[in-house]
Structure formats: C-alpha cells, structure tokens
C-alpha cells in the first residue's frame with residue numbers, strides 16, 4: 001500500500017488532504033469531526049486581531065454556479081474572517097491540537113499591516129502548540145477594504161515586509177496564502193520567498209459576481225437589494241489555480257519553494273494533479289462544504305489505489321513530476337500531428353461535433369444522409385473542439401499520426417523524431433519538416 005504520509009515543512013500528517021481555512025475549520029466542533037473523518041490537517045478559519053468586531057451579513061452570503069445536473073461547479077462568498085472571539089478560537093485550537101497530535105494544525109491569520117499587530121498576536125498563536133501559521137493575504141472582499149487580505153497580497157513589498165515580521169516573531173513554519181487577483185502570481189510568490197516564507201499556498205478566492213437578479217436588478221447574493229463582489233472557488237477555479245501553481249513551481253526565482261495547492265480539489269485525481277505540478281499537499285474547502293467531511297475517504301482511497309497502480313510508494317515521489325512538461329508555447333512541437341477519430345459504435349448521432357466543427361471550426365466532419373459522422377482527415381487540424389462538445393466520453397478521440405505517414409492536410413511527411421523537433425513561426429532557426 002502506498003504511504004500517504006506527508007511531511008510538509010517538517011509538519012507531518014497522515015495524508016496530504018488538509019481542510020482550507022473557511023467555515024469547515026471555524027470551530028472545535030467542526031475540526032474534531034473533520035479529524036475523525038480522516039482529514040490529515042486543517043488550516044483554522046482566519047483569526048483577526050481584537051480590534052473592531054467582525055460582523056457578517058445576515059442575508060445570503062453564498063452564490064453558486066451549477067452544471068446542467070445542478071452539480072455545484074462554482075461557489076461565491078461574501079463572508080469575512082472569523083467573527084468569533086480571538087481567545088475562544090485560540091483555546092479551541094490548543095485543545096484540539098493536544099488531542100490530535102498526529103494531524104497538522106495551521107492557524108490562518110489576518111491582522112492590520114502594522115508590525116505591532118503581528119507582534120501582539122503571534123506569541124498567542126505560538127502558545128496554542130499549533131504547527132504553523134498561514135498568512136491570509138488573499139481575502140478579496142470586506143477585509144481588503146480595511147487594508148488587509150488581498151490589499152496586502154496585491155503589493156509584493158507588503159507581503160515581504162509582513163512575512164519578515166512573522167519570521168521574526170514566530171518560530172514555526174510560515175505559509176503565505178496568495179491571492180489570484182493579480183496579474184503575475186510569480187511576483188507575490190517571490191516576495192514571500194524574499195521575506196523568508198517557508199511555503200506559499202494558493203489560491204484564495206477569485207473576485208466574482210455570480211449572477212444578477214433581473215427582477216430586482218441586484219447582484220446575487222443580494223442583501224436587501226444590493227450585492228457586492230465576492231470570492232469564487234470550487235471546481236470552476238481549478239484550471240486557474242493549477243496554472244498559477246505551475247508558474248511558481250517552474251520559475252527560476254521560486255523553483256523549489258514548497259507549495260500547498262488549493263482550488264477546486266474534489267477528487268483524488270484533482271489532488272494528484274496539484275501534487276504532480278509541485279504541491280507538497282492540497283487544501284480543500286468547497287468539496288467539503290458540498291459533500292461533507294467524509295469525502296476525504298474517497299480521496300484517500302483513490303489516491304492510494306492510483307499510486308499503487310503506478311508504482312509510487314510515497315507522495316513525495318509524485319511531487320513535481322509534471323513540472324518539466326510545462327513549457328512555453330514556442331517550445332511546443334509543431335510537427336506533432338493528430339487527427340480526430342469518431343467511434344461509430346459509441347456515437348449517438350446527436351450531431352454536436354458536426355455543428356461545432358462545421359459552423360465554428362474547420363469543416364472537418366462530414367454528415368451522411370443517415371447521420372453517420374466521419375472525420376475528413378484532409379481538413380482536421382486536431383483542434384479538439386469535437387472531443388470537447390461530444391456528450392459521450394471517449395466517443396471521439398485524438399489519434400497521433402505515426403512518424404513517416406503523410407499528413408493529408410499538408411501533404412508533408414510527419415517528422416520521424418517528434419522529440420527533437422522544435423519549430424515556431426517566430427523562430428527563424430526553426431527547421432521545417434519535409
């Protein structure tokens with residue numbers, strides 16, 4: 001059996017699945033139940049300082065985007081950091097950590113961008129015995145208007161400065177949680193590194209308005225007729241997060257910086273993808289909020305089974321495996337040629353591939369009188385749109401042409417050695433296939 005134990009920054013946990021800082025980790029009751037269900041660790045819901053009280057809205061604080069089967073794909077929230085008293089949270093953290101020494105307990109913090117505020121709270125957090133802290137520089141709403149959260153996370157100099165304070169006043173690992181509401185994620189990650197961060201975690205939520213009520217003309221969730229942008233998360237954000245994670249993992253300035261991957265993790269496969277792109281573990285929020293704590297059991301068994309099948313004996317062996325295959329566009333092999341293939345046995349003759357290709361792509365699918373759909377190799381550029389719109393999984397596949405075959409579209413022989421082929425229209429040194 002594959003060993004799922006992870007050692008992230010010296011913090012051991014029985015598996016790489018941590019709950020992200022959010023309602024599932026808001027209180028002792030939740031976290032105890034989460035640990036009983038099998039979660040490897042938690043990042044406690046963000047604590048603030050003992051300044052002005054945090055008051056949440058008393059109307060709907062979430063909005064959702066659904067798939068056609070009403071499966072929740074994206075979740076939007078306008079919730080703030082914890083609205084429970086600081087000392088209550090600290091007492092609970094201490095009790096739970098003492099009872100679950102084998103689980104990771106990270107405390108998320110967001111206090112004003114002043115040295116004294118961090119100097120005040122860090123010894124109190126240290127006293128709980130928690131394993132580390134996560135700096136919430138990401139919350140896009142409510143707190144950023146008060147100069148915290150994303151307001152700090154969008155200014156690399158502030159990230160560096162606050163991280164440095166934390167390393168000065170706190171002895172255990174410091175994880176900097178990054179906001180995706182920024183143009184180049186490598187900049188805040190590098191700033192965290194300069195400040196001495198032990199790791200970064202990403203992503204926090206993405207600025208969003210999920211919908212507008214067309215009767216009241218109010219964005220939703222609507223509080224007494226008005227709405228505000230919130231933070232978007234769930235399966236819909238995973239591609240954005242994966243890309244940001246990979247940028248940090250492969251950039252020379254941040255390469256090697258430990259990463260905790262967050263955003264849309266719902267299955268073991270999502271987790272394996274994050275890990276392969278360089279994450280030492282993953283954090284989960286929306287999936288737990290949608291399906292409950294026990295979903296972690298599926299994640300554990302799925303990851304473990306996949307690792308056994310692939311011959312991986314530890315999570316460490318998977319970390320970063322896909323990073324060398326993330327490249328810039330100009331290094332993609334333009335001599336690689338694939339063609340779509342439609343399985344007539346699986347085709348349900350819905351015609352979606354034909355409509356998409358005929359109207360918006362390359363007119364590379366023919367429809368016969370009896371609605372048999374076939375690919376015209378001479379026209380197919382392997383764009384994948386037919387695969388993407390086909391409702392039957394694996395009915396249409398992309399088949400790579402064999403080296404040496406003639407591409408009917410270009411009349412050229414497919415290059416023998418794909419691996420050594422680099423060509424780019426803007427690269428004058430590129431070699432052309434003949």
Ligand SMILES: Cc1cc2nc3c(=O)[nH]c(=O)nc-3n(C[C@H](O)[C@H](O)[C@H](O)COP(=O)(O)O)c2cc1C
Nearest residue numbers: 020021022046077136204233234263264284285286
């Ligand atoms: C209702 C809600 C509250 C959240 N509160 C916090 C928070 O207090 N601190 C924080 O760092 N992130 C917070 N998050 C963001 C999550 O920790 C996580 O970064 C984000 O939801 C992406 O993960 P997911 O796609 O698995 O949900 C919150 C998310 C939700 C949905």
